[in-house]
Amino acid sequence: MINKFLKGLTTAVALGAFAFAAVPAQADVLDDIKERGVLRVGVKADYKPYGFRDTSGAIIGIEPDLAQDVADKLGVAVEFIPVVSSNRMQFLEQGKVDLMIATMTDKPDRRKVVSIVDPNYYSSGTNILAAKSFGFTAWEDLRGKPVCGIQGAFYNKKTGRDFGANIVAFKGTAEAYAALQAGNCVGFVYDDSSIIASLAQPQWSDYEMPLPTIDDAPWGLAVKLGEEGFNTLMSEMIVEWHKSGRILELETKWGVENTPFATAMNAKYQ
Amino acid sequence: MEAIYEWFRLLYDNTGINLPFIYDSYDRGRMISGFFMTVKLSVLCLVLSVIIGMAGAWLQNSPLKWTRRIVNGYIQLFRNTPPLVQLYFFYFAIGTMLPKVTNDWGGQEPILGGFAWAVISLSFFAGAYNVEIFRSGLEAVPDSTVEAAEALGFSRFHIYKDITLPLAIRVALPALNNNLVNLVKTTTLAYAIAVPEMLYEANQIWSDNVNVTEMMVFMLLVYFVLVGVLVWGMNRWERALKIPGFGA
Amino acid sequence: MNKTNPKIMPVMMAPRARATDPIRLKAWHGAALAAFVVLVSIPAFAQADGARDSVFTALARWMPLLLKGFIFNVVISISAMAIGTLAGAALGLGQISLSSWVRKTSWFVTQFFRNAPWLVLLFFAMFLLPFELRIGGIIIPLPDYLKAIIGLSLPVMANVSEIVRGAVVSLPSGQWEAAESLAFTRTQVLWRIILPQCVKRMLPPWMNLYSILTMATVLASIVGVSEVMTLTGQVLAAEGGRTDLLLPIYSTVLLMFFIYCYPIARLTLRLEKKFAVKT
Numbered sequence: 001m002i003n004k005f006l007k008g009l010t011t012a013v014a015l016g017a018f019a020f021a022a023v024p025a026q027a028d029v030l031d032d033i034k035e036r037g038v039l040r041v042g043v044k045a046d047y048k049p050y051g052f053r054d055t056s057g058a059i060i061g062i063e064p065d066l067a068q069d070v071a072d073k074l075g076v077a078v079e080f081i082p083v084v085s086s087n088r089m090q091f092l093e094q095g096k097v098d099l100m101i102a103t104m105t106d107k108p109d110r111r112k113v114v115s116i117v118d119p120n121y122y123s124s125g126t127n128i129l130a131a132k133s134f135g136f137t138a139w140e141d142l143r144g145k146p147v148c149g150i151q152g153a154f155y156n157k158k159t160g161r162d163f164g165a166n167i168v169a170f171k172g173t174a175e176a177y178a179a180l181q182a183g184n185c186v187g188f189v190y191d192d193s194s195i196i197a198s199l200a201q202p203q204w205s206d207y208e209m210p211l212p213t214i215d216d217a218p219w220g221l222a223v224k225l226g227e228e229g230f231n232t233l234m235s236e237m238i239v240e241w242h243k244s245g246r247i248l249e250l251e252t253k254w255g256v257e258n259t260p261f262a263t264a265m266n267a268k269y270q
Numbered sequence: 271m272e273a274i275y276e277w278f279r280l281l282y283d284n285t286g287i288n289l290p291f292i293y294d295s296y297d298r299g300r301m302i303s304g305f306f307m308t309v310k311l312s313v314l315c316l317v318l319s320v321i322i323g324m325a326g327a328w329l330q331n332s333p334l335k336w337t338r339r340i341v342n343g344y345i346q347l348f349r350n351t352p353p354l355v356q357l358y359f360f361y362f363a364i365g366t367m368l369p370k371v372t373n374d375w376g377g378q379e380p381i382l383g384g385f386a387w388a389v390i391s392l393s394f395f396a397g398a399y400n401v402e403i404f405r406s407g408l409e410a411v412p413d414s415t416v417e418a419a420e421a422l423g424f425s426r427f428h429i430y431k432d433i434t435l436p437l438a439i440r441v442a443l444p445a446l447n448n449n450l451v452n453l454v455k456t457t458t459l460a461y462a463i464a465v466p467e468m469l470y471e472a473n474q475i476w477s478d479n480v481n482v483t484e485m486m487v488f489m490l491l492v493y494f495v496l497v498g499v500l501v502w503g504m505n506r507w508e509r510a511l512k513i514p515g516f517g518a
Numbered sequence: 519m520n521k522t523n524p525k526i527m528p529v530m531m532a533p534r535a536r537a538t539d540p541i542r543l544k545a546w547h548g549a550a551l552a553a554f555v556v557l558v559s560i561p562a563f564a565q566a567d568g569a570r571d572s573v574f575t576a577l578a579r580w581m582p583l584l585l586k587g588f589i590f591n592v593v594i595s596i597s598a599m600a601i602g603t604l605a606g607a608a609l610g611l612g613q614i615s616l617s618s619w620v621r622k623t624s625w626f627v628t629q630f631f632r633n634a635p636w637l638v639l640l641f642f643a644m645f646l647l648p649f650e651l652r653i654g655g656i657i658i659p660l661p662d663y664l665k666a667i668i669g670l671s672l673p674v675m676a677n678v679s680e681i682v683r684g685a686v687v688s689l690p691s692g693q694w695e696a697a698e699s700l701a702f703t704r705t706q707v708l709w710r711i712i713l714p715q716c717v718k719r720m721l722p723p724w725m726n727l728y729s730i731l732t733m734a735t736v737l738a739s740i741v742g743v744s745e746v747m748t749l750t751g752q753v754l755a756a757e758g759g760r761t762d763l764l765l766p767i768y769s770t771v772l773l774m775f776f777i778y779c780y781p782i783a784r785l786t787l788r789l790e791k792k793f794a795v796k797t
Contacts, residue, residue, distance in 0.1 A: 048755060053749075054756070085477070167474075172755060175464075182362070366765075367765070458638065482646070493635055
């Protein structure tokens with residue numbers, strides 16, 4: 001009886017919500033880009049070396065370089081729109097960016113919201129940056145302790161829920177690094193690739209990446225849901241990047257050690 | 271209870287209206303703790319900022335030139351810079367310079383954490399406005415009242431505490447009311463230094479579930495209720511303090 | 519507001535400090551703040567070694583970018599103020615309309631936007647407005663700074679509405695009655711008699727509101743607009759998490775706002791005093 005009532009109520013609300021639901025546009029974004037002459041790409045601007053600013057304010061890094069390749073292929077100019085983890089999917093959904101190359105981990109629930117392109121272009125896992133003096137060895141060691149993170153990162157929930165850490169999430173990496181150095185948290189949960197890049201710098205000499213990397217997951221670049229044409233084109237581009245060793249070349253250019261994923265993908269497509 | 275949770279889950283499956291802070295126990299826990307954090311932050315800042323306002327208004331009338339200058343400098347500095355930048359300045363710049371204490375797990379942590387800095391920073395921000403509000407209230411107290419008290423041999427502090435301040439509060443209440451409502455709304459800024467208040471938790475939830483719209487509408491409703499409760503309480507206080515023939 | 523009773527007997531009084539004038543503060547405050555920035559940078563300057571350059575060089579290198587960001591804040595504040603004032607004036611007049619339906623709706627809208635946190639309204643505008651509007655065949659793009667302007671102009675609108683209503687209500691009702699007895703229509707009374715007198719009363723709170731709005735523009739950083747706070751975070755990221763830069767860089771941002779907002783605050787106070795005598 002109660003179930004029947006609940007179902008009826010749900011249907012009523014569903015009908016109401018349907019009236020508000022937007023009808024997605026079916027136009028091909030590729031035509032729009034060519035007509036506009038500009039490809040708008042959402043990239044990170046606080047994620048050295050994948051996307052960051054130079055002194056003139058321009059956004060540079062590995063991902064902006066990849067975006068430039070796409071624009072060159074389409075024969076249009078490129079415009080970088082800085083995104084953060086907590087707004088990047090919304091920007092793509094709204095159509096504010098045509099393409100998102102913003103260090104986003106490929107997750108099944110994200111595939112429901114945006115159209116992630118196969119194969120994956122990059123990969124990283126989750127680890128923490130922590131002072132050597134703590135001597136952490138397992139994720140469970142974090143239980144009950146404050147751990148810095150980035151707002152909108154998927155592993156916050158896991159670190160908080162499964163390992164019992166007390167997540168202290170900031171808007172950007174600068175705030176998180178500063179809070180870590182100040183001792184506001186015992187570690188910074190982040191992508192291992194970026195942590196390795198940080199550890200190469202002198203100010204992090206007393207820090208380490210002590211835990212086993214978890215969730216080694218590929219990064220997905222994404223287009224808006226339903227943009228099949230663009231998705232196919234990007235898929236060909238990614239295969240080309242792996243085949244030609246472009247990703248490896250960019251890693252070297254921006255001072256990152258060649259990652260196992262990029263090396264393996266390069267070998268696979270040879 | 272379970273039936274209600276189940277209904278909201280069904281609502282999501284059927285309509286896409288996603289309210290995980292009702293049906294998901296982890297998100298529900300986050301939301302509830304965020305709500306209480308906001309309440310705690312608001313109450314502490316309200317009390318502290320009113321104390322700062324009263325003390326500041328007293329010091330502003332000090333016979334010492336430099337005391338007055340410092341109070342005025344404080345007011346101008348806090349009124350003419352963004353509270354968000356103040357918060358960053360306190361937390362990241364001042365916070366890292368203070369001595370550290372050893373915590374339970376052997377690490378060195380700053381003596382004041384995010385919550386403490388949020389309380390300090392927001393109280394001083396609202397306090398700067400409160401000083402001005404109390405000052406204008408003090409100016410409304412007739413000079414003859416103060417003179418009468420002086421003739422009766424009251425000390426300067428006694429006159430302030432027992433005569434001018436109680437009268438000034440009554441005049442200042444409407445403006446104070448307004449400023450305190452602003453303060454409750456400003457507590458959302460604590461989000462930027464990762465104090466797990468309501469907006470912060472809402473952001474965590476919408477990051478995990480991609481349901482910005484629902485969370486935003488919910489946030490607005492909760493803040494209306496909070497502000498409404500405060501306004502109601504302040505109005506009651508105003509009525510309780512009312513002296514016939516004094517104040518508006 | 520000082521009410522002195524002339525009939526009171528003069529009595530011997532202990533010397534009492536006059537209520538100090540809060541605009542007594544002079545330009546030396548800015549100078550003191552600048553000196554403070556320099557002072558706090560000195561220890562960091564001393565630490566600078568060969569591997570990374572001094573705080574001063576780093577700050578100087580990023581200064582043009584930060585200033586560009588700050589100008590963007592000013593642009594956002596002016597635009598949001600313009601939109602908010604126009605909409606708010608209309609809403610404020612709606613609040614004193616003769617039609618009770620218009621009056622109630624305007625009151626509700628005003629209260630709604632006045633009582634919502636600015637940050638929440640900004641999130642609303644950011645995530646819920648479309649990225650472009652299609653009206654007929656014309657496409658109007660809505661870049662995120664425009665959304666931030668809209669998001670910030672909503673609370674401005676509500677506050678201006680209250681300022682307008684408050685100013686009109688504050689005029690003695692005799693003004694209305696006198697004008698009506700001279701056979702002015704309601705519109706004429708409003709536009710020719712009431713509103714011109716209100717402008718003076720509205721100016722100080724309006725400027726105060728502008729100051730508050732300017733300081734609220736940094737909230738746009740939380741939703742990702744490239745204004746000065748966003749850039750500050752990105753500069754710190756590009757410098758690779760140097761903690762010695764934190765204090766000087768945040769002091770610089772504070773200083774920028776102080777230099778811009780303080781003269782406005784002084785002017786507001788002066789106007790307040792000037793107009794207070796006449797009315």
